[in-house]
Amino acid sequence: MSLWRMAWRYLWARALVTVLTLTGIALGTSLICSVLTLRRESEAGFLQESGQFDLAVGAKGSPLQLVLSSIYQLDVPTGNIPYTRYEALRDDKRIASAIPLGLGDNFQGYRIVGTEDKLFSLTDRKDPQKRLYQLAGGRLFQTDFEAVIGAQVARRAGLKLGDSFVGTHGLVVTAGSSEHTDFPYKVVGILAPNGSSFDRAIYVTLPSVWRIHDKETEVHKKLAGVESSGGPAARNDAEVTAVLVRLKAVGLRLWMAQEIQKRTESMAAIPVNEMLRLYQQVLGPMQRVLLGVAALVVVVSALSITATLYQSAERRRRDLAVMRALGAHPREIFALVVLEALLLSLLGLSAGWLIGHGGLALAGPYLSDSLGISVSFWTTDRLEWLALAAVAGGGLLAGLLPAVLAYRREPVTDLASI
Amino acid sequence: MSALPPAVEISNCGLRLGIAAGAVVTFKLEYFQLDAGGEVALTGPSGCGKSTLLNLVAGLRRSHEGRICVQGTDLKPLSSSGLDAFRGRTMGFVFQSFNLLEGFSALENVLVGMRFGRSCPHAKRRARAVALLERVGLQRRLDSLPGRLSVGERQRVAIARALANRPALLLADEPTGALDPTTAEAVFGLIREVCREEQCALILVTHDLELAAQLPRQFDCRGLIHHVSGSEVAR
Numbered sequence: 265m266s267l268w269r270m271a272w273r274y275l276w277a278r279a280l281v282t283v284l285t286l287t288g289i290a291l292g293t294s295l296i297c298s299v300l301t302l303r304r305e306s307e308a309g310f311l312q313e314s315g316q317f318d319l320a321v322g323a324k325g326s327p328l329q330l331v332l333s334s335i336y337q338l339d340v341p342t343g344n345i346p347y348t349r350y351e352a353l354r355d356d357k358r359i360a361s362a363i364p365l366g367l368g369d370n371f372q373g374y375r376i377v378g379t380e381d382k383l384f385s386l387t388d389r390k391d392p393q394k395r396l397y398q399l400a401g402g403r404l405f406q407t408d409f410e411a412v413i414g415a416q417v418a419r420r421a422g423l424k425l426g427d428s429f430v431g432t433h434g435l436v437v438t439a440g441s442s443e444h445t446d447f448p449y450k451v452v453g454i455l456a457p458n459g460s461s462f463d464r465a466i467y468v469t470l471p472s473v474w475r476i477h478d479k480e481t482e483v484h485k486k487l488a489g490v491e492s493s494g495g496p497a498a499r500n501d502a503e504v505t506a507v508l509v510r511l512k513a514v515g516l517r518l519w520m521a522q523e524i525q526k527r528t529e530s531m532a533a534i535p536v537n538e539m540l541r542l543y544q545q546v547l548g549p550m551q552r553v554l555l556g557v558a559a560l561v562v563v564v565s566a567l568s569i570t571a572t573l574y575q576s577a578e579r580r581r582r583d584l585a586v587m588r589a590l591g592a593h594p595r596e597i598f599a600l601v602v603l604e605a606l607l608l609s610l611l612g613l614s615a616g617w618l619i620g621h622g623g624l625a626l627a628g629p630y631l632s633d634s635l636g637i638s639v640s641f642w643t644t645d646r647l648e649w650l651a652l653a654a655v656a657g658g659g660l661l662a663g664l665l666p667a668v669l670a671y672r673r674e675p676v677t678d679l680a681s682i
Numbered sequence: 683m684s685a686l687p688p689a690v691e692i693s694n695c696g697l698r699l700g701i702a703a704g705a706v707v708t709f710k711l712e713y714f715q716l717d718a719g720g721e722v723a724l725t726g727p728s729g730c731g732k733s734t735l736l737n738l739v740a741g742l743r744r745s746h747e748g749r750i751c752v753q754g755t756d757l758k759p760l761s762s763s764g765l766d767a768f769r770g771r772t773m774g775f776v777f778q779s780f781n782l783l784e785g786f787s788a789l790e791n792v793l794v795g796m797r798f799g800r801s802c803p804h805a806k807r808r809a810r811a812v813a814l815l816e817r818v819g820l821q822r823r824l825d826s827l828p829g830r831l832s833v834g835e836r837q838r839v840a841i842a843r844a845l846a847n848r849p850a851l852l853l854a855d856e857p858t859g860a861l862d863p864t865t866a867e868a869v870f871g872l873i874r875e876v877c878r879e880e881q882c883a884l885i886l887v888t889h890d891l892e893l894a895a896q897l898p899r900q901f902d903c904r905g906l907i908h909h910v911s912g913s914e915v916a917r
Contacts, residue, residue: 265790265793265794265796265797266797270786270794273785273786273790274785276785277784277785582781583781583783583784586775586777586781586783587783587794587798588742588766589740589742589769589775590769590770590775590794590795590798590799590843591766591767591769591770591771591798591799591800591847592766592770592798593763593766593767594762594763594766595763596798675742
């Protein structure tokens with residue numbers, strides 16, 4: 265009979281205490297696993313997305329707000345900038361590609377983004393062989409009021425190729441918002457899910473957005489008695505909400521951002537910098553607090569292992585003395601108690617890992633929908649392995665004190681009372 | 683053919699046990715011998731030194747002076763781990779309160795004894811344990827936990843465990859003390875039978891003079907414990 269089996273038998277013999285101790289370790293571990301996984305995946309997701317563009321150019325205001333609204337479909341835009349500003353950027357020799365974005369309407373809360381089809385020809389910066397946005401079905405828009413919808417929009421709104429829908433004024437669903445029933449969109453393409461905010465947006469041509477809002481403007485002008493100024497294409501006052509820019513040389517980011525800031529009425533934000541700042545200032549401290557709580561739970565669990573094993577060793581003084589009488593070496597007695605601690609730790613760790621990652625997997629659709637994060641929930645990275653090793657080490661340490669006490673105990677003392 | 687060494691041979695053994703009522707308590711035994719396969723009952727009132735003698739023979743206590751040999755091996759030079767290993771493969775124990783491991787079945791209790799005794803090859807342990815439990819009449823109770831066994835059955839498991847490593851010496855400390863007379867008689871008979879079958883010497887500690895009288899030899903332990911006053915120690 266191996267020492268492992270004997271250790272297991274002793275744990276099983278006091279099942280309730282074992283389960284309670286395991287629960288403590290498992291809860292602490294699951295908290296650590298979920299916090300670390302969320303941190304890793306959200307950071308990777310956010311930073312990877314922000315890293316796809318060197319600059320976000322828009323109206324002056326908060327740079328973070330500009331990045332969140334133009335790349336992540338979160339927050340409200342800082343305003344609009346003239347279409348000519350986009351044209352200037354497009355024609356700048358230092359710029360590899362400039363993608364205009366026009367926001368203003370939503371469908372069931374999903375933003376309708378006016379843009380150009382070159383957005384879909386962008387390749388992934390990490391894997392240049394791969395398109396950043398791929399079609400799961402249909403085709404790209406070719407004329408106004410044709411729409412390419414994100415994967416989540418298709419799934420949640422139940423839209424299929426060929427379906428029609430109408431936009432609602434504004435970027436979020438609000439009671440009483442007017443629907444643009446005169447301008448229905450037709451779904452011509454559905455994007456493959458890529459775990460980014462693009463899953464949660466609807467892409468149409470820029471003129472589609474302009475035409476809807478020109479109509480609104482004309483209605484307002486007629487009501488006010490002002491003459492119409494003609495179609496958007498014939499005008500010089502067309503606007504875009506933001507322009508996403510890829511530079512030919514990444515090293516130009518700061519220089520270009522400063523130039524745009526100084527020489528124009530618009531603002532340029534560096535998405536990676538803004539997201540890192542958001543992480544360091546807001547999410548970082550929150551994660552540290554959560555990790556602190558998790559570490560505390562694990563420490564308490566380790567202490568409970570010590571208490572459990574100490575009490576158990578005390579209750580088993582007679583058993584341990586009998587084992588010594590049967591020929592067990594003190595080292596074997598020591599190993600037996602340590603193995604119990606190790607088994608408790610490993611079982612708690614395994615259960616905690618399963619609970620932590622399983623919980624995230626269950627929450628996956630929600631996280632994906634609300635944050636646009638596509639998480640590899642079952643992946644354990646180096647940091648998490650280190651944390652798990654620390655928990656296992658803590659459990660092992662917790663078993664050392666009772667093990668040493670059992671090791672040093674003279675069996676004759678306990679056999680005398682037999 | 684050379685003769686087997688004595689199962690136990692003790693000469694000029696001395697041990698300081700502590701201080702009681704201002705006097706130093708010591709254990710002294712000039713000579714004791716038990717032949718291989720022999721049987722002896724240690725008798726005497728409580729506190730006379732029966733258990734101390736048993737613990738010295740088992741190596742659970744170390745004598746301060748003198749020599750204790752078990753099966754020809756002097757215990758004194760053995761290291762702590764060497765003594766543990768020697769005890770495991772040479773001696774078996776049966777206690778008054780059985781001392782079975784509570785979370786382990788009857789079979790596992792015997793296997794634990796064999797695991798620490800290490801005298802039986804791993805592959806043959808289970809067969810040997812089952813055979814011994816069958817020998818003591820527990821063939822249907824192999825998987826029963828001690829809590830589900832009667833006191834007589836528990837002591838039978840303890841006997842099987844004590845003999846599992848084919849010891850040369852069985853140390854039985856009041857093995858029938860917790861049993862009713864009928865069960866005690868049966869268990870006592872069983873111990874002797876199995877010891878004979880296994881060619882194992884037996885040292886039996888008992889208060890029961892009738893039981894002791896059934897063995898070929900009795901050793902009265904009165905006089906082994908001495909109380910030496912401070913002035914005597916100084917002299």
